[in-house]
Amino acid sequence: MNINLDMVGRDPQPDTIIGVGKQYTNLGKITEEILLEHPELGLTVIEDPEPEDQLFFRSDHLHFINKDIPAIFFTGGEHPDYHQPSDESDKIDFQQTTRLTKMVFYLGARIATGTVSPEWTEEGLAEVRRIIAESGGN
Numbered sequence: 001m002n003i004n005l006d007m008v009g010r011d012p013q014p015d016t017i018i019g020v021g022k023q024y025t026n027l028g029k030i031t032e033e034i035l036l037e038h039p040e041l042g043l044t045v046i047e048d049p050e051p052e053d054q055l056f057f058r059s060d061h062l063h064f065i066n067k068d069i070p071a072i073f074f075t076g077g078e079h080p081d082y083h084q085p086s087d088e089s090d091k092i093d094f095q096q097t098t099r100l101t102k103m104v105f106y107l108g109a110r111i112a113t114g115t116v117s118p119e120w121t122e123e124g125l126a127e128v129r130r131i132i133a134e135s136g137g138n
Contacts, residue, residue, distance in 0.1 A: 003074070007078060009096060009097040010081070020072070020074070021048075022045065022047060023121075025070040028045070030116060031107055034110060061073055
C-alpha cells in the first residue's frame with residue numbers, strides 16, 4: 001500500500017482534505033471509519049474536485065499504482081505559492097497538518113494491526129488500468 005501526502009498545510013479549508021483516488025480502493029472507506037472513530041481530528045476527506053486533471057496519475061504514488069499496489073493521495077490542492085519562491089514554511093497551518101498526520105497514523109496502524117488489508121475495488125482497479133493504458137503507462 002502507498003499513502004502519499006503532498007501539498008498539505010496550505011489548505012484554504014483547514015478542516016477538509018482531498019483524498020485523491022479514494023474511490024478506487026477500500027482505503028477511502030477505512031479513512032472514513034477512522035474519522036468517525038476520531039471526531040477530535042475534525043477533518044473531512046472529500047473526493048478530488050477536479051478529476052479531469054487526473055492528479056491520481058501524476059504524483060509520487062504512480063509507480064505503486066502501475067504495479068497494482070493500492071494507493072491513496074491526501075492533498076490540500078494547489079495554492080498561489082505552489083512551486084514559487086514565496087512558498088515559505090511560515091504559511092503552513094501546522095495544526096491542520098498535525099491532525100492530518102494523526103489521521104494517516106491511524107490509517108497505517110489500522111492496516112498494520114487490523115483484519116483489513118488495502119484492496120482495490122473491482123471497478124476501481126479496472127478504471128485505473130484503463131486510464132494508465134490510455135495514457136501510455138505514465
